[in-house]
Amino acid sequence: MGIIVLGTVALDTVKTPFGKRKNMLGGSAAHFAMSARLFTQVHLVAVIGKDFPARHIDFLRRKGLNLASLAREKGESFRWDGEYKGDLNCAITNDTKLGVLSDFKPGLSKGQRKIKNIFLANIDPEVQNYLLCRMQSPRLVGLDSMNFWIKHKRKSLLRLLKKVNIYVANDQEARDLSGENNLVRAAGSLYKLGPQIVLIKKGEHGVLLYSGKSILALPAWPTGRVIDPTGAGDTFAGGFMGYLTKSKKINEASLKKAVSYGTIAASFNIEDFGLKRTSCLTLEDLERRLAKFRKCIGG
């Protein structure tokens, strides 16, 4: 059956201490797809403009993604121009051009409406809700958001949180939405808003997963090789949701594995610009690094 990902497909211009790349293929849905595809069929739901290079579309197709609901509209593609300086954990946005994203109404084919698994990557919560309502009987619904929507569309986001199983937030978003500074308390508070699972991404510090009864803590893969962290959170979510889609079970054991796969997928993402490293990633690469990772986790 696979998984639907709703999000952005973008043209990213990124500068880090290690170089600069212009108009790379990027966006939340593209990064998510690169890791989720290792576990399941990924259906991309996003919008691109008339200016979107054909080679990028070919690339996404070659990676095995279903592009039936990748809409092409008049107008310019969504573009993000960002930069990382000393602190590679923190992106500085130089420019954002919404283009066709500004009035995007996502659609699904008849077959896609029957899919049970969906990840609503970062995009306007009203658009996320619109797509979720199009689905016949979703079973596993993951949601990501960002500080902009927490501030400006809080009510829509709170309504949406009641409908999702998994809410994925970074540490600052979790603090902003919950009003709690301590992340374990923040997770508990977000859990009360609806989702059965709250996942807090802490970048180089790993993740926390809270599921009401149990809590799971995992450090990040310890590495000094960080070239471009753009999309690491989406790559994490792709590995996490992709594995859960494949395993079909949600229990403590499958959540532990899902968090580990997400962590390791993200560790590859940051090793090169854009999708360069994750687009040639294999499940064997993930497994190999996961085995090493297990050895370097204390406990």
Place this chain on the structure above:
Amino acid sequence: MGIIVLGTVALDTVKTPFGKRKNMLGGSAAHFAMSARLFTQVHLVAVIGKDFPARHIDFLRRKGLNLASLAREKGESFRWDGEYKGDLNCAITNDTKLGVLSDFKPGLSKGQRKIKNIFLANIDPEVQNYLLCRMQSPRLVGLDSMNFWIKHKRKSLLRLLKKVNIYVANDQEARDLSGENNLVRAAGSLYKLGPQIVLIKKGEHGVLLYSGKSILALPAWPTGRVIDPTGAGDTFAGGFMGYLTKSKKINEASLKKAVSYGTIAASFNIEDFGLKRTSCLTLEDLERRLAKFRKCIGG
């Protein structure tokens, strides 16, 4: 044989969102001792003033610490007055009174000079070096410092780093001393300065241990119950060094255990003001929570 800890024994006034305590028994050596004593005999090397309450000394003695080198000098005891606001990871110092600490020359008894294990808790690196030189043949030497010494006594600290086995730093200190923002790189760079093991404490995010060949990452005990984090780093170091002193072996397995004991000891420290929780801690408490902790670490 036991372990020597050189550091401060202080009168702490601490305010957190959960209350205020005046002139509590505190200081780096006292916090270290509360967890290290669970594994080995702890010899306290510190200075107190004439105003130091007798009940605090009785308390330290009742906890089984050797106080032969706890010097009592004319003048006032070292006092720290600090506060935590929203972010419990970050102490705000309101006032520091060095008192007798300002010209402290630590001493050791003849028997203590033969002890093989020592932790040089945060204090002037020249005082740390002075005591280290008094020891006959130290085998396991741990060192902590702080941003003030990194800035103002950098040369002394760099000289001292060549003589120690284990350097314990928090994330900001590691960045400041190494000039590296990425903590794995920072650990690698600090390792080149001399110590065989570099331990970076990241507060609520856990620890990183780097030993040249291998790296170990451990999250913190995930808790929303943080009352007073003062001394958590020293409590961690006490559990870590205490276990290594007891085990006598330094290899991957013992380091993993030591880091876990330190982590769990610190998780108790933050649950109440000052030494209140750790002073009644038992090894059984540590073991029980460690078993729970292992279940909530992914991987």
